[in-house]
Every structure is written in C-alpha cells, then in structure tokens.
Amino acid sequence: MKSDTLTADPIYQRIAERVEGLIAGGTFRSGDRLPSVRALSRDWRVSVTTAVGAYSLLEDRGVVEPRPRSGYYVSARRLSPERLPRGNEVESDPVEVGCAEITEKVMDASATPGIVPFGAAVPADEILPSAKLAALYGSVIRSAGPSAHQYSMPPGLPALRFELAKRLLGSGIAVSPDDIIATSGAIDAVLLAVKSVCEAGDVVAVESPTYFGILSMVRELGLKVVEIPVFSDRGLCVEALAEAFASHPVKACILQPNFHNPVGSVMPDAEKRRVVALAKQHGVTLIEDDLYGDLHFSEKRPLSLKAFDSGDTVIHCGSYSKSLAPGLRVGWIVPGSRYHRIKSLKYATSLANATASEMVVAEFLKSGGVERHLRKARRIYARQTHEIREAILERFPGEIRVTRPEGGFLLWCQMPEGFDSEAFALAALKRKISVVPGTLFSASCGLRNCFRISCGFPLDDHSRRAVGILARLAEG
Amino acid sequence: MKSDTLTADPIYQRIAERVEGLIAGGTFRSGDRLPSVRALSRDWRVSVTTAVGAYSLLEDRGVVEPRPRSGYYVSARRLSPERLPRGNEVESDPVEVGCAEITEKVMDASATPGIVPFGAAVPADEILPSAKLAALYGSVIRSAGPSAHQYSMPPGLPALRFELAKRLLGSGIAVSPDDIIATSGAIDAVLLAVKSVCEAGDVVAVESPTYFGILSMVRELGLKVVEIPVFSDRGLCVEALAEAFASHPVKACILQPNFHNPVGSVMPDAEKRRVVALAKQHGVTLIEDDLYGDLHFSEKRPLSLKAFDSGDTVIHCGSYSKSLAPGLRVGWIVPGSRYHRIKSLKYATSLANATASEMVVAEFLKSGGVERHLRKARRIYARQTHEIREAILERFPGEIRVTRPEGGFLLWCQMPEGFDSEAFALAALKRKISVVPGTLFSASCGLRNCFRISCGFPLDDHSRRAVGILARLAEG
Numbered sequence: 019m020k021s022d023t024l025t026a027d028p029i030y031q032r033i034a035e036r037v038e039g040l041i042a043g044g045t046f047r048s049g050d051r052l053p054s055v056r057a058l059s060r061d062w063r064v065s066v067t068t069a070v071g072a073y074s075l076l077e078d079r080g081v082v083e084p085r086p087r088s089g090y091y092v093s094a095r096r097l098s099p100e101r102l103p104r105g106n107e108v109e110s111d112p113v114e115v116g117c118a119e120i121t122e123k124v125m126d127a128s129a130t131p132g133i134v135p136f137g138a139a140v141p142a143d144e145i146l147p148s149a150k151l152a153a154l155y156g157s158v159i160r161s162a163g164p165s166a167h168q169y170s171m172p173p174g175l176p177a178l179r180f181e182l183a184k185r186l187l188g189s190g191i192a193v194s195p196d197d198i199i200a201t202s203g204a205i206d207a208v209l210l211a212v213k214s215v216c217e218a219g220d221v222v223a224v225e226s227p228t229y230f231g232i233l234s235m236v237r238e239l240g241l242k243v244v245e246i247p248v249f250s251d252r253g254l255c256v257e258a259l260a261e262a263f264a265s266h267p268v269k270a271c272i273l274q275p276n277f278h279n280p281v282g283s284v285m286p287d288a289e290k291r292r293v294v295a296l297a298k299q300h301g302v303t304l305i306e307d308d309l310y311g312d313l314h315f316s317e318k319r320p321l322s323l324k325a326f327d328s329g330d331t332v333i334h335c336g337s338y339s340k341s342l343a344p345g346l347r348v349g350w351i352v353p354g355s356r357y358h359r360i361k362s363l364k365y366a367t368s369l370a371n372a373t374a375s376e377m378v379v380a381e382f383l384k385s386g387g388v389e390r391h392l393r394k395a396r397r398i399y400a401r402q403t404h405e406i407r408e409a410i411l412e413r414f415p416g417e418i419r420v421t422r423p424e425g426g427f428l429l430w431c432q433m434p435e436g437f438d439s440e441a442f443a444l445a446a447l448k449r450k451i452s453v454v455p456g457t458l459f460s461a462s463c464g465l466r467n468c469f470r471i472s473c474g475f476p477l478d479d480h481s482r483r484a485v486g487i488l489a490r491l492a493e494g
Numbered sequence: 495m496k497s498d499t500l501t502a503d504p505i506y507q508r509i510a511e512r513v514e515g516l517i518a519g520g521t522f523r524s525g526d527r528l529p530s531v532r533a534l535s536r537d538w539r540v541s542v543t544t545a546v547g548a549y550s551l552l553e554d555r556g557v558v559e560p561r562p563r564s565g566y567y568v569s570a571r572r573l574s575p576e577r578l579p580r581g582n583e584v585e586s587d588p589v590e591v592g593c594a595e596i597t598e599k600v601m602d603a604s605a606t607p608g609i610v611p612f613g614a615a616v617p618a619d620e621i622l623p624s625a626k627l628a629a630l631y632g633s634v635i636r637s638a639g640p641s642a643h644q645y646s647m648p649p650g651l652p653a654l655r656f657e658l659a660k661r662l663l664g665s666g667i668a669v670s671p672d673d674i675i676a677t678s679g680a681i682d683a684v685l686l687a688v689k690s691v692c693e694a695g696d697v698v699a700v701e702s703p704t705y706f707g708i709l710s711m712v713r714e715l716g717l718k719v720v721e722i723p724v725f726s727d728r729g730l731c732v733e734a735l736a737e738a739f740a741s742h743p744v745k746a747c748i749l750q751p752n753f754h755n756p757v758g759s760v761m762p763d764a765e766k767r768r769v770v771a772l773a774k775q776h777g778v779t780l781i782e783d784d785l786y787g788d789l790h791f792s793e794k795r796p797l798s799l800k801a802f803d804s805g806d807t808v809i810h811c812g813s814y815s816k817s818l819a820p821g822l823r824v825g826w827i828v829p830g831s832r833y834h835r836i837k838s839l840k841y842a843t844s845l846a847n848a849t850a851s852e853m854v855v856a857e858f859l860k861s862g863g864v865e866r867h868l869r870k871a872r873r874i875y876a877r878q879t880h881e882i883r884e885a886i887l888e889r890f891p892g893e894i895r896v897t898r899p900e901g902g903f904l905l906w907c908q909m910p911e912g913f914d915s916e917a918f919a920l921a922a923l924k925r926k927i928s929v930v931p932g933t934l935f936s937a938s939c940g941l942r943n944c945f946r947i948s949c950g951f952p953l954d955d956h957s958r959r960a961v962g963i964l965a966r967l968a969e970g
Contacts, residue, residue: 122837140645148639151643156631156636160632163619163624164622166821167819167821202845231841238842345642345644345846345850346850366711366713367685367714367843368679368682370823375850
C-alpha cells in the first residue's frame, strides 16, 4: 500500500498519519502499547472497521505490530535510543568568519543530478506540489494579463501581503499587510535585516551550529561573530547569550528558534520570552529566521519569536522555500520600525521579486491549498526523518549521536572527537553521496566531528544503501 | 489603420517600419525627400503597389507626407530641432553619495495605478509579450515537472545559459554557457560585480548622470564616487575618466555604454575601444550595464563594451527587464576571472533566482520568440520616444533641451539653471503624473535643472494632456 501520495486521503489514512505523528514526536515510544481499536474508534468518531484500517496501514508500513489478544504496539524495529548530540564548546570572543572554501563544492554537489542528496536541505521532487503549482502558473498568469510581467516593486504585491498577514496569525504575529515586505526567500530577508542594523566591523551573535548561508553572509558584510551554543532539546543557550551581551557590543543576534538548521531544535515558549526580554534590556535586535516553522510534526505550530515581542526587538523573517518549493523565491520580512530603511535597501539590492512567483503563492494561499499541502508534507517529513535517523543509528558506528527533531527535515549527527567530517564528506562525494560537514556550520571552523543529513527525500532502497556506504566511510 | 499590434505584419508594414526606423534614427530628417516608390519597390523586391502601401501607412501615422509630382517627404510636424542637453559640471574629487530621500517617493509613485508613468522606466502593458509569456508559463512549467520548483542554484539553469551564450554573440561577446552566471535582473549583476572588486571606502567612477539605482547601491556599499560626465552624442567622457584614473585610486567604473539611462547615449566603437585600453592600463575594472542594448532603433545592435576586451578588464552585466518584461527578474553576468568569487557571493546574498522565470526565458529565447518580440518593441519605442520628444519640445518653454536617443525609451530633459526639478516632480505627482528629478541621477545632488521622461508607453490623448500639464508646471 503506497502512502506517499499527495492525493486525497480517506479517513483511516488520516488517523494512521496522526498516530504515526505521535510516534515520531515521541508520545509513543518503541514497544509502547497504542490506544485500543475501540478507543480510536470512539475518539475519532469512526467505525471499528475504520480504526482497524488505520492500524493495518501502519502495520503495512512496519510502524506498528499487532500482538494477539493485547492490541497494537509501536514496532520494536523503530527503536530509537536517546543518543542525542552533546553540546559543543564555542569561542567566547568575537571572531571573523573563516573557512568558506568547501561550501561551493558542497553546494554544487547538492545540485548535481545522480547524487544521493543527503547534503541538500530541499524537498524531494515527489513532495513538491508540482501539479498544483503548474496549474496555478497556467491560470493565474493568464488571467492576470500584463500585470504578471511588470515589476512587483517593494513592498511586493498587496494580494500576497494580505495572505501572508492572515497566515502569520498562526505563528502568533498580528500585523497588517502594510507591515510586511516581500523578499526573495528568507536569505534575502535576513540579509536586509542584518544590513538595516549592522555596519562592517560590528559584532553579531550567531548560533553554533548555524546555517552556513548565514555565516557566508556575515563574512561578506565584514561582521564579527560571537557564537552561542544551541541545545537539541531547547535551542539557543540563553545564558550564553546573556554573557555575550554583557561582554561584547553585540548589535544583533541571528537565530532560528523553530526547527533550527541543522539541529532541529525548538525554543520552548518560556525561552523565547526570556530571550526577547534579554535582548530588549540590552537594546539588541533579534533577527528571527522562521523558515522551517510550518513543518511541525505534532499538531501545533510553534509560535514565532516575534509573538513574544510587544515592541520592536524582533525582526521576523520567513519563506516558502522549504515548506512549499525552493524555486519560488518567495519570502517575507516583518521589519517593524525599520520598514522604510529595509524597503529602500531592497530597492538598492535586488529591486524586485519575480512577479509571477508572488502571484502564484498569493493564489495558492488564498485557495487554502498551502495548508492542505503542508498537512501532507509534515507527515512525510516526520516519517522520513524518523526512518533515516533509525537507519543511521542502526548502521553507523555505535558512538554516533543523532538529533531527534520535532519538525523540519534535518538531522545533526555527532561522531566522537577526532572524526573529520570534511574528509568524510569528500569521500562520500566520490561515492556520489552528499553530506554537509560540520565545519560549515561553525564560524570558527569547529564542529569537525559533526555533519548534517537532510531527510527531504524518502528512505528507499537506493538511499538505504547510501546510508550503508556512509556508515562504512565513517568507520574509516 | 492600427499599427501598434504585435501580431504578424505583412511586407508593406515591415517596409514602413524600416523607413520609420531610418527617420527615428536620423538618416532622414524633417522635410527630407524619401526614396521614390520605384526605388523602394526595387530595393525591397516588391510591387509598386506594396511600396505605395508602405508610404500610405506612414502617411496615416503622420510620419510622411506626399507632395504632388515630387514624392514622399518626412512630415514637417515631425520637426525636431537640435535642442540637445548641454554637458554638466561635475565634482572632480571623490564624494560620498547623498540625497536619497526622494527616491522612495518617486519609486512608489511609479508603481501607483492611475499615475501617468513618465517616471517609470518600464514598458507599457500593451508592449509586453504577455500572451506569449502566459502560454510559456503554462506549458513550460507543466512539462518541466518538479524541476521547475526546485532551486536553480548559481550559476543558473544550463538551458538558460546556453541560450544567453548564443545571444551574446550578437553583442560581440563570445563566451561559453559556463562563463555566465544568471542573476535576478541587472541590478543584482552589477551589485555582484561591484562587490567582487570593491570594499567599503574604495573609490568608484560613475557616470553623471547615472541611474539612481546604481547610486543607491554605491551608497549602501560605503563607496566613494568620482563622477564622469556623459555626453548625449557619445556617452561617457573618456578624457574625464583618464583624469580621474590619474588623480584618484579608482577601483572600478560602472557605466552604461549602450542607450544610457537617462541620457540615451551610445559610446561609438572607437570610444569603447579607448576606454577599455585606458582601464586596462590603470588596472581598473569596467562594470558594463548593457540593460538597454537590445532596444536599438536602427538596424544594428551596438556592440557591448566587453566585445572590445580581449582580457579581463570588463565585467559584462545584462537583463531582460527592459527588453522583455520587468517582472521576470532574469539577468546575467559574465564575470571573467571573478567567476568563483561572484558565484559564492550569489550564494551568500540571494542564493538563487526564480526557477520558473529562468525556464520561461530559456524557452522564449530558444523558440526565436524573443527576437520577434524585440523587432516590434524597437519600432514602438522609436515611435513613442520620437512622439513624446516632439510633444515636449512643442509644449514646454522654449529653453528646454531634450536628448534624441537612438535606442531605449528614455528622454533626458534639461531646463535652464535655476529650474528645480524636485519641486517640479512633486507638483507633477499632485497632478497624478510621475517624472524623475535630475538630482536622483547625481551623486552630488546636482542636475537639479534636469529630469527624466520615460517613453515606455504611447502618446495617447491622456499622456498628451499630461505633457501639457507638465509644460505648464515647468513654466512655473
């Protein structure tokens, strides 16, 4: 039974997905007894037959197993030991960002056909809403006429900003369409935010590890960084941030509070509240990159950091590059009091975004199709992330530690000290497998014993073999 | 008889367009006798009836007039006196770029519906190949499947770069697809070029006047500028550039050698050759923005500056924002030896371009549709530019001087010293007409007596009335 399809799902499939989400999210662990068929039928208001159908589907997938006269249990082969990465040491003084050389090689490889793309933080082709997008490009552009081909000058199309404002309510952000500027993806948004706050030579706080695109940007802007450790269970270390604020003239902190790249962590609400208060107290601007926030495995979207900011401390940035499609280049920024500065920076850099993309996303949002797509994408990512994590733990040397994210589709893997992830990544490339070495995520070229694995695509026979090859390479 | 249509044109229409092009290009001046009907029929190998048809069409349009027993003449009402702008004084020492305040107001106004957009350097809706683009978005995206929605990572789609390489041959540039990086329009390309050469505090040479987007960019990058005057008949003043190179540590010069914005000038080949030699001698990088080069009124495209560079002196930048459609955001850069630096800068700033746009432009180029569109767009711009120039000269105070460009669709208007184009532009906005004041084109807030008029749209009754209103405002 094939379940990866993005077409209509009968009720028993939805129940199965929900149960699977609870397992992926850790509510039910390996070996746990699951709710009885009767309980399921009662809770979902469906027939017993439908409830049995849901469990049968999960049984087909190897997620659950029936035990005679006892009920359904989480499969033993889904065993996932608590081997989470340990925190890493960081340099506490501001440093200039080093080691970019390998980035281009890794990025190029990720875009090369025929490579098993564990290095590319992108959705698999099958997950993209391609048919829907193609239909929208056909219909929306035709009916828009010439306006689809004129400039969409900053702040971007009103129809798009209207839909974004509605959607941001779900992240806890209440703003009007006029408070939003459309951008070319999140990286454009973060760049505009940083430039609106910092000048060359300034100090910014970044997470360690952090997305290497942020480090490249910071290097290009001539900024110095203090690295703040990120914990896999609660995100950015607020104590370390407080210390950095006390010791250095930090102008801004760039952070990913929800489903952090690469760690996958979410800051609990209390931590978000603390970090906003702390930044406000020190007059530091928080630049939030909420790129992965919509890809939560459990029922509820985590709130954005901006939701805890009653003032002007947080600049919120987001994008549909991960949650809808990378090629769209549709992102946004909520710049607060820096609105005019950022709008004129947008004029002076990329000028405008692709108008057709903005129209297509606006219509996709308006139709409700985005939320429908996300419901399915989340389920797929939850499963893929879980399965690839399991495969890694099963095949790699026993010392490996792997994050267990609650959203997004990235795994952060930690080998013992001494492991050289750059040599590992280069050896993997020779076997036509991409992974991203940990050094790329560190301003100070640390994290050499770590690497990032993307679970944007399914664990099929091909990628399962690739995990095996990586495991052998890791053994050295 | 309607001739603005972009549909198939019979032979007599094409002859008429050619004759009109020669008039717009200055080969035949007001009052000149045109080739006889017999000569036209011989040269084009068509019947005398067809040749008469061509002249009749031009007569309908008011371009030519018949004189009994003598033949056809260029209409007297197309009289365009040689009232070209005079050269302006510039500051010879490097300055920081000032006066950005009015830019946002003017840019916002240009995008406002209901405004007569003399300020917006964009094609009118009617000129855009909207139906063709809509059809391409429909078909190309559908047949590409998921790849239309994945990242198009730097250097951009191979199919696009292949078509660009073929097309660049027409500008005298012989490069392989692998020598090209796709960008988000020309502004992105120029920004990447400047960043690959300059650091904050460096001196760059810019034209005076120059496109205000270049000045905004230079200001954001913290560069100092020396301004080099531009002549309407030959473009950048090479002598002044030589002096600047001799007196200041100029790192790069940003210039628009073909159909300069706002002056419309083209550097003659000899001048292009001189400026490349001069820059090479001083080790200065020339950053060529060839955005308008395809919009030539006469038969032949001017060569790009890069065509005169056998080495690594010129970085060539271009875009389809003016010649096809602004909303596409498809541009390119030929970075020479700075290829890897610029590719990694692209990763660190906007990351990728909109994939669908790149696919649509690649297919449009491949089909030959781009060249077909350009043939018609050139003719339309030639006529519009000519007609709007005539209307300005007719209605404005006699002291006004206006450029007579041979391509593009911009006019640069010069009033006597003391004229305040900012006050003029703000007064015009109140009457729902946008124009761009000269100060925006000057790093040192000069050129106050000048303004730019875009001829991207036709001179109809509405815009003709707007010219009348502007003329009265200019009288003060």
